[in-house]
Amino acid sequence: MYLYHYGLRELPFTLTPNTQFFLGLPSHHEALQTLLTALKMGEGFIKVTGEVGTGKTLLCRKLMNDITEEFTTAYIPNPYLKPDELRIAVAQELGIDCKQINPANLTQEIQQALMDISAQGKSLVLILDEAQVLPDESLEVLRLFTNLETESRKLMQIVLFAQPELDIRLAQHNMRQIKQRITFSFNLQALNQTQVQPYLHHRMTIAGYSGMPVFSKPVCNALYKACFGTPRILNILAHKCLMLAYGEGKQEVELKHVKAAIKDTDGKPDDSAYNKKLLNNAALLASVSISIIIVILILNQFVFGEI
Numbered sequence: 001m002y003l004y005h006y007g008l009r010e011l012p013f014t015l016t017p018n019t020q021f022f023l024g025l026p027s028h029h030e031a032l033q034t035l036l037t038a039l040k041m042g043e044g045f046i047k048v049t050g051e052v053g054t055g056k057t058l059l060c061r062k063l064m065n066d067i068t069e070e071f072t073t074a075y076i077p078n079p080y081l082k083p084d085e086l087r088i089a090v091a092q093e094l095g096i097d098c099k100q101i102n103p104a105n106l107t108q109e110i111q112q113a114l115m116d117i118s119a120q121g122k123s124l125v126l127i128l129d130e131a132q133v134l135p136d137e138s139l140e141v142l143r144l145f146t147n148l149e150t151e152s153r154k155l156m157q158i159v160l161f162a163q164p165e166l167d168i169r170l171a172q173h174n175m176r177q178i179k180q181r182i183t184f185s186f187n188l189q190a191l192n193q194t195q196v197q198p199y200l201h202h203r204m205t206i207a208g209y210s211g212m213p214v215f216s217k218p219v220c221n222a223l224y225k226a227c228f229g230t231p232r233i234l235n236i237l238a239h240k241c242l243m244l245a246y247g248e249g250k251q252e253v254e255l256k257h258v259k260a261a262i263k264d265t266d267g268k269p270d271d272s273a274y275n276k277k278l279l280n281n282a283a284l285l286a287s288v289s290i291s292i293i294i295v296i297l298i299l300n301q302f303v304f305g306e307i
């Protein structure tokens with residue numbers, strides 16, 4: 001592998017979310033600050049959405065690392081659970097022995113555990129990753145959890161990390177009660193073109209590299225066009241580029257390495273879909289322009305009696 005070649009201690013572009021590599025780019029930093037501020041206010045749901053591969057799970061783990069001692073956290077990474085299964089998962093996170101409890105009394109036991117946490121001057125933050133897969137009935141269970149409160153504050157706050165599909169579901173009429181409980185919402189953005197080189201160099205540096213950037217600006221521009229700033233795909237391409245450069249004994253990644261990495265990689269954003277979107281936007285603008293011209297001609301006819 002290329003570790004020794006570049007003087008690295010570890011692989012810089014693995015897909016496992018590692019908070020050690022968290023860069024704090026504007027979108028991610030703003031999202032983290034929004035989460036920490038919203039939790040201090042202690043109300044309702046908090047929602048963070050983002051496309052596949054934009055770093056939601058990394059941000060989720062960063063939040064759990066940075067959260068202050070006034071909170072106790074419970075984490076459910078795969079919430080594709082029926083209502084009873086979700087209650088059991090929450091109870092287990094709270095240290096409740098579900099085998100000794102009648103399922104009908106489980107919510108009462110959860111409430112008692114939350115009261116015990118509150119007596120310590122803390123509150124529970126329930127964090128759910130991939131929340132777009134939650135069944136509707138389980139979302140309703142979460143809403144009911146937020147009804148558990150003392151006279152002064154909620155006993156549980158809920159943070160949802162999800163793909164944009166969750167927003168589509170929440171827009172439905174039957175989801176209005178849950179949507180109204182969401183007090184803070186943030187949409188995580190992909191990297192822009194100028195952020196690609198700092199992102200790649202940061203990860204290389206954290207992994208142990210010292211020296212000038214291995215990925216030049218032209219190389220980074222080519223990588224951006226291939227992944228549209230999606231960190232996960234960028235990591236895959238960067239890893240393959242380093243392997244190809246190492247195979248040739250090169251210290252810097254070249255454009256030919258990027259082309260080879262792109263050719264070898266599945267799951268890239270669909271260029272045809274992207275171009276189709278651009279064409280649709282252009283067609284829409286053209287249609288609007290034609291409509292404006294027609295309106296002007298009609299007005300001229302009324303005012304001047306001619307076209």
